[in-house]
Amino acid sequence: MMARKLGEERGLSRPPIDSAREKSRNRAGSVGRHLVLVGMMGCGKSLLGRWLGRRSGLPIYDLDRIxxxxxxRSISALFEEKGELYFRQKEAEALRWVLSAPAGILSTGGGTFAFAGNRRLLLEHGVVFYLEAPVDLLEARLRKSRGRPLLASSSDRRQTLQELLGRRExxxxxxxxxxxxxxxxREELGERIWQTFCERTGGEA
Ligand SMILES: Nc1ncnc2c1ncn2[C@@H]1O[C@H](COP(=O)(O)OP(=O)(O)O)[C@@H](O)[C@H]1O
Ligand SMILES: O=C(O)C1=C[C@@H](OP(=O)(O)O)[C@@H](O)[C@H](O)C1
Ligand SMILES: [Mg+2]
Structure with missing residues (x-):
């Protein structure tokens, strides 16, 4: 797969994650593990990330925003003007930057975790939560979205989401x-995720 190769073959430079990490101790008491949200577009990574940031007081990182x-420019403009491969490279670079910053709540993009290099780093340096959602729910939530370039040219969004999910699941x-x-x-999910994160990192909610 070309996109995957792109990030890995170029050997994107890795910042000194471990030294930065040792210095950052998050409020849950763990040494610098990020709380990471992954899953399909529309599952609520960005929304929940903001909620969890407020709940925890930890920094919020939304990879697409970064x-x-x-x-x-917007993610849609970036896809349009530079193409998906360029976006994937920038996404991988931004991820490496986040992982060198103080631990926080990290909302990835829907495709981030599908790339082996990204995945390895996230599993190593974060507690990774997959927000599992049925296609019907995703489709309903994204019906009016214009900010998802992978859906922009689709004549059948449900089908496109189904195919993406099949590949990424x-x-x-x-x-x-x-x-x-x-x-x-959002509140129910956020509380559940935060409690689980605290349990796994040995901290207090
Ligand atoms: N738990 C939820 N309940 C209701 N609506 C939600 C929930 N989580 C997200 N949404 C809505 O779904 C849409 C997609 O959410 P978003 O956080 O942008 O998803 P993602 O970042 O995973 O693509 C937004 O309109 C958001 O307000
Ligand atoms: O599924 C994907 O590949 C993408 C999901 C988007 O993020 P959200 O999952 O936050 O919508 C964004 O990164 C880009 O449009 C590509
Ligand atoms: Mg998002």
């Missing part, structure tokens, strides 16, 4: 924790 800020399943989002509220 890429968008660094590139001075085996990777998502490698997360440390799977949480079924069903129709649960």
């Amino acid at each position: 890429v968008s800020q660094r590139e001075h 085996p990777f998502y399943r490698l997360a440390h924790v799977t949480i079924s989002i069903a129709e649960r509220s």
Whole structure:
């Protein structure tokens, strides 16, 4: 797969994660493990990330926002003007930057965890939560979204989401924790994720 090769073959430079990590001790008492949200577009990674950031007091990192800020344009414009491979490279670079920053809540993009290099780093340096969601729910939530370039040209969004999920689900399943989002509220999901994170990192909620 070309996109995967791109990130890995270019040997994107790795910042000194371990030294930065040793210095950052998060409020849950663990030494610098990020709380990482992965899953399909529309499952609520960005929304829950903001909620968890407020709940925990930890820094919030939304990978798409970081890429968008660094590139001075929206994710849709970036796809359109530079193409997906360029976006994947910038996404991988931004991820490496986040992992060298103080531990926080990290909302990835839907594709981030599908790349082996990203996945290895996230599993090593974070507690990774897969927000599992049925395609019907994703499709309903994304019906009006214009900010998802992978859906922009699709004449059948449900089908496109189904195919993407089929390809990515085996990777998502490698997360440390799977949480079924069903129709649960942001608060219910957020509390559950935060409690689980604290239990796993030996800290206090
Ligand atoms: N638990 C939830 N309950 C209801 N709506 C939600 C929930 N989580 C997310 N949403 C809505 O779904 C849409 C996609 O959420 P978003 O956080 O952008 O997903 P992602 O970052 O995973 O693509 C947004 O309109 C958001 O408000
Ligand atoms: O599924 C994907 O490959 C993508 C998901 C998006 O993030 P969200 O999952 O936050 O929508 C964004 O990174 C980009 O449009 C590509
Ligand atoms: Mg998002």
